[in-house]
Amino acid sequence: xTFGFAPSSAASTSTSADLxxxxxxxxxxxxxxxxxxxxxxxxxxxxxxxxxxxxxxxxPRPATAVVAVLDPDERVCASASFTRRPTPADxxxxxxxxxxxxxxxxxxxxxxxxxxxxxVLLYCREGDGHWTEEDxxxxxxxxxxxxxxxxxxxxxxxxxxxxxxxxGEGRGGRRPNAxxxxxxxxxxxxxxxxxxxxxxxxxxxxxxxxx
Numbered sequence: 130x131t132f133g134f135a136p137s138s139a140a141s142t143s144t145s146a147d148l149x150x151x152x153x154x155x156x157x158x159x160x161x162x163x164x165x166x167x168x169x170x171x172x173x174x175x176x177x178x179x180x181x182x183x184x185x186x187x188x189p190r191p192a193t194a195v196v197a198v199l200d201p202d203e204r205v206c207a208s209a210s211f212t213r214r215p216t217p218a219d220x221x222x223x224x225x226x227x228x229x230x231x232x233x234x235x236x237x238x239x240x241x242x243x244x245x246x247x248x249v250l251l252y253c254r255e256g257d258g259h260w261t262e263e264d265x266x267x268x269x270x271x272x273x274x275x276x277x278x279x280x281x282x283x284x285x286x287x288x289x290x291x292x293x294x295x296x297g298e299g300r301g302g303r304r305p306n307a308x309x310x311x312x313x314x315x316x317x318x319x320x321x322x323x324x325x326x327x328x329x330x331x332x333x334x335x336x337x338x339x340x
Contacts, residue, residue, distance in 0.1 A: 158219060158220030158221050158269050159218070159220050159262060159266040159269045160220075160265050160269050160272070162260050162296065165296065168282070170283065170285075170297060172284075172298060173203065173249070173283070173298075175203065176284065176300055177302055178203075179199070179205075179249065179284075180251060180288070180302075180305060183205070183208060184309075185311040186208060187208065189251065189307075190307065191253055191254055191307055192215075193210055193212055193252075194211055194212075194223075194251070194252050194267070195251040195252075195253075196208065196209055196210075196227050196250050196271075197248065198231070198234075198246050198248050198280065199247045199249060207234040208234065209231075209233060209234045211226060213252075218262055218263040218265075218266040220265075220266040220267070220269030220273070221270070222270075223269070223271075224270035224271075224273040225270075227271060228274040228277055231274060231278045238278070238279030244279055244280050244281040245281075247280060247282075247283035248271065248275050248280045249283040249285070250271045250284075250285050251286045251293075252264070252267055252285070252287055252288065253288040254289060254307075257289055258287050258292065258296075264285065268285050268296075271285060284297075285297070288306065288307055289307055290306055291303070292304065293305065293306065
């Protein structure tokens with residue numbers, strides 16, 4: 130048996146009207162820079178390495194979104210790219226597109242109590258690196274898609290002809306940019322360390338590396 134209070138007809142009508150207005154107004158499905166900064170988005174330890182790696186993998190052109198999932202060491206577990214449709218910016222539509230790509234490339238983490246993997250979004254577009262309403266819609270979509278896929282919401286990065294910019298962090302660079310050629314894939318990531326072994330095997334490895 131359950132107990133509760135039935136809302137008045139006036140309150141019910143008001144709530145329904147508010148929800149209806151929110152569902153049809155794309156401006157309610159975006160995040161302002163202050164809201165994004167207050168959300169506690171984890172900082173990237175090496176944003177240029179992440180950006181260069183995704184740029185090498187996907188070679189994005191304007192209107193291309195690249196969503197990637199990083200493990201706790203910021204290594205890319207999976208990534209996907211797609212072209213944004215020429216429709217008005219709407220966080221709900223962006224959320225659906227991002228979620229579809231995430232479901233295609235990596236299983237969800239909804240069974241975990243706390244997320245261990247982080248999704249980041251790189252969006253290549255025209256203009257400069259300053260925040261736009263389109264960026265706000267992508268931020269809203271990324272945050273919602275991460276929640277529905279059991280991931281931590283990570284950085285949102287713009288890539289323009291001026292360079293790349295991590296919005297909300299104030300970090301960026303001139304290369305790569307929307308016009309630059311991708312770096313050779315191996316150069317955008319640090320080489321793996323030599324295995325740590327002891328005795329003669331370790332000496333053999335050191336001599337081989339010296340050659």
